[in-house]
Amino acid sequence: EPEVTQTPSHQVTQMGQEVILRCVPISNHLYFYWYRQILGQKVEFLVSFYNNEISEKSEIFDDQFSVERPDGSNFTLKIRSTKLEDSAMYFCASSRTGVDTEAFFGQGTRLTVV
Template identity: 90%
Template sequence: EPEVTQTPSHQVTQMGQEVILRCVPISNHLYFYWYRQILGQKVEFLVSFYNNEISEKSEIFDDQFSVERPDGSNFTLKIRSTKLEDSAMYFCASSGRTDYNEQFFGPGTRLTVL
């Protein structure tokens, strides 16, 4: 069964450093998403991506964040200068032909900012 994969599973970084979280969505999917979940809290939408551009983003997704699909298979989330409050689980998800479709989530990357 196809699945979304994410690497690394756990990333530890120093405050102020840049991090790149990587995702490989399901191969024939067209819509891609990033979410974050701070420990003990709900899942929060960050950004959606379609046709090589951002289609929607939340207030959380400020200038410190960027997304890219560099090679047709990977989908990355970059945080330019990490803050302590960026510590969270980051989930990537993808969905199929339409936006109103079930999303398949990856296992997540736990980001710890020290």
């Protein structure tokens, strides 16, 4: 069964450092998303991406965040200067169409900022 894969599974970084979280969406999917989940809280939408551009972003997704699809398979989330409060699980998801279809989630990257 096709799946969304994320690397690394756990990333520890010092405050102020840049991190890049990587995702390989399902191959025939066209819509890509990043969500985050602070420990014990609900999953929060960060950004959606289609046709090589951001289609929607939340208020969480400020100038410190950026997304990129550098090639035909990877989808990355970059945090330029990490803060302690960026510590969370980051989930990548992809869907075949933009609406009315399920999004498939990866296993997540646990980001710990120290």
